[in-house]
Amino acid sequence: MASPSEVADPGARALPAELRCVNVLGVGVSAIDMTLALETMDRWIVRREQHYVCVTGVHGVMESQADEVLRRIHNRAGLVTPDGMPIVWLSWLRGERHVDRVYGPDLLAASCERSIARGYRHFFYGGGAGVAERLVERLRARFPGLEVVGTYTPPFRPLSAAEDEDVVRQINNTEPDIVWVGLSTPKQERWMAEHAGRVRAPVLVGVGAAFDFHAGLKKQAPRWMQRSGLEWLFRLTTEPRRLWRRYLRNNPMFVWQVLLEAIGVRTHPLVR
Numbered sequence: 024m025a026s027p028s029e030v031a032d033p034g035a036r037a038l039p040a041e042l043r044c045v046n047v048l049g050v051g052v053s054a055i056d057m058t059l060a061l062e063t064m065d066r067w068i069v070r071r072e073q074h075y076v077c078v079t080g081v082h083g084v085m086e087s088q089a090d091e092v093l094r095r096i097h098n099r100a101g102l103v104t105p106d107g108m109p110i111v112w113l114s115w116l117r118g119e120r121h122v123d124r125v126y127g128p129d130l131l132a133a134s135c136e137r138s139i140a141r142g143y144r145h146f147f148y149g150g151g152a153g154v155a156e157r158l159v160e161r162l163r164a165r166f167p168g169l170e171v172v173g174t175y176t177p178p179f180r181p182l183s184a185a186e187d188e189d190v191v192r193q194i195n196n197t198e199p200d201i202v203w204v205g206l207s208t209p210k211q212e213r214w215m216a217e218h219a220g221r222v223r224a225p226v227l228v229g230v231g232a233a234f235d236f237h238a239g240l241k242k243q244a245p246r247w248m249q250r251s252g253l254e255w256l257f258r259l260t261t262e263p264r265r266l267w268r269r270y271l272r273n274n275p276m277f278v279w280q281v282l283l284e285a286i287g288v289r290t291h292p293l294v295r
Contacts (some may be wrong), residue, residue: 027204041117041275042054042055042059042063042102044103044293045110045113045114045117045119045122046291046292046293047084047110047113048084048085048087048088048277048280048281048284048291049087049088049094049095049291049293049294050079050083050084050087050094050097050098050103050293051098051103051293052079052084052103052104052105052110053103053104053105054114054119054121054122055102055104055105055122055125055184056121056122056123056125057123057124057125057129057130057133059126060076060102060125060130061105061130061133061134061137063101063102064102064134064201064226064228065137065141067101067225067226068094068141068143068200068201068225068226069223070225072101072225073219073220073223073224073225074088074100074101074102074219074225074226074227074230075100075215075216075219075226075227075228075229076100076101076102076103076104076218076226076227076229077096077097077100077102077103077104077212077215077229078096078104078106078125078126078127078228078229078231079103079104079105079106079110079208080105080106080107080109080110081107081109081110081255081273081274081277082208082273083097083106083208083209083212085273085276085277086208086209086273088276088280090209092213092293093209093212093213095294095295096209096212096213096215096216097212098217098293098294098295099295100215101226101233103129104125104127105122105123105124105125106124106125106126106127107124107252107254107255108124108249108250108252109252109277110124111123111124112129112252114279118212124249124250125240126249127228127229127230127231128232128233128237128243129235130228130230130233131203131230131233131237132165132227132237134201134228135162135165135166135169136166138169138170138200138201139166139167139168139169142170143170143200143201143270144170144171144172144197144198144200144201145169145170145171145172145199145200145201145202145203146171146172146173146174146175146197146199146201146202146203146224146287147159147171147173147174147175147202147203147205147234148174148175148190148193148194148202148204148205148206148214148234149175149176149177149203149204149205149206149211149234150176150205150234150238151176152176153176153237154176154205154234154238154240155174155175155176155205155234156174157239157240158234158237158238158239159171159174159288161237161238161239162212162237167287172197172199173194173197173199174191175190175194175283176194177190177206191218191221191222192236194222194224195196195222195223199224200224200225200226201224201225201226201227201228201280202222202224202227202228203227203228203230203233203234204227204229204230205229205230205231205232205233205235206229206231207231208229208231211229211230211231212229212245212268214229215227215229219229233239241261242261243259244257244286255270255274256270258270259271277288
């Protein structure tokens with residue numbers, strides 16, 4: 024199988040040197056759709072450039088309001104994908120009509136399918152006990168020929184410095200092109216920022232619940248709910264005890280902050 028550097032796609036679009044972004048309450052969300060996200064990741068892999076990708080919806084934006092470090096982590100990412108429809112709609116209002124949702128589980132599936140011909144190597148970091156192994160089994164059944172070079176399930180405690188170095192060494196020894204990180208927000212964003220450069224894979228992507236969804240452990244909202252901005256309601260009804268605070272606090276506050284910014288009462292500069 025050809026290595027990533029040997030793969031050429033004559034139909035690929037020329038990518039801009041720097042992708043535009045939309046300022047969403049101080050978080051620079053990339054003005055992209057799924058195709059542009061995948062093509063950008065292709066370019067990083069071919070050039071062996073190292074970047075991390077934050078898949079961010081309302082939850083990630085609102086967590087960044089109270090956490091300047093997290094906001095800077097987002098704004099230093101190679102991509103911040105518009106994970107939720109409210110982010111997409113806001114991008115449209117700002118004139119970026121080509122923007123479409125780049126949802127974590129969809130990005131994972133699309134990248135796995137795309138990687139078969141390109142020979143990309145995948146590593147999965149995160150999930151609960153046995154989740155990564157079940158995820159890989161299902162992905163390989165869905166995408167025959169998918170090259171998975173390793174998995175690691177971290178314990179529910181901080182790793183010691185020695186343990187962390189051992190994990191970094193383990194990942195690097197497998198020489199992955201993409202490391203998928205499933206730790207939930209903001210843990211996965213912090214992990215990627217802390218390990219960017221130490222983990223030598225060109226692409227780190229934080230996809231949160233995508234591990235559980237593709238492993239068949241949690242149900243995804245119907246596509247019509249995803250496209251209409253109602254996925255939060257589906258997830259709230261399926262996991263009310265865990266998610267009620269996230270959605271019933273963050274969603275109204277997001278709308279309020281956007282309205283305040285629209286009428287000029289508040290501003291949210293991009294800080295890197």
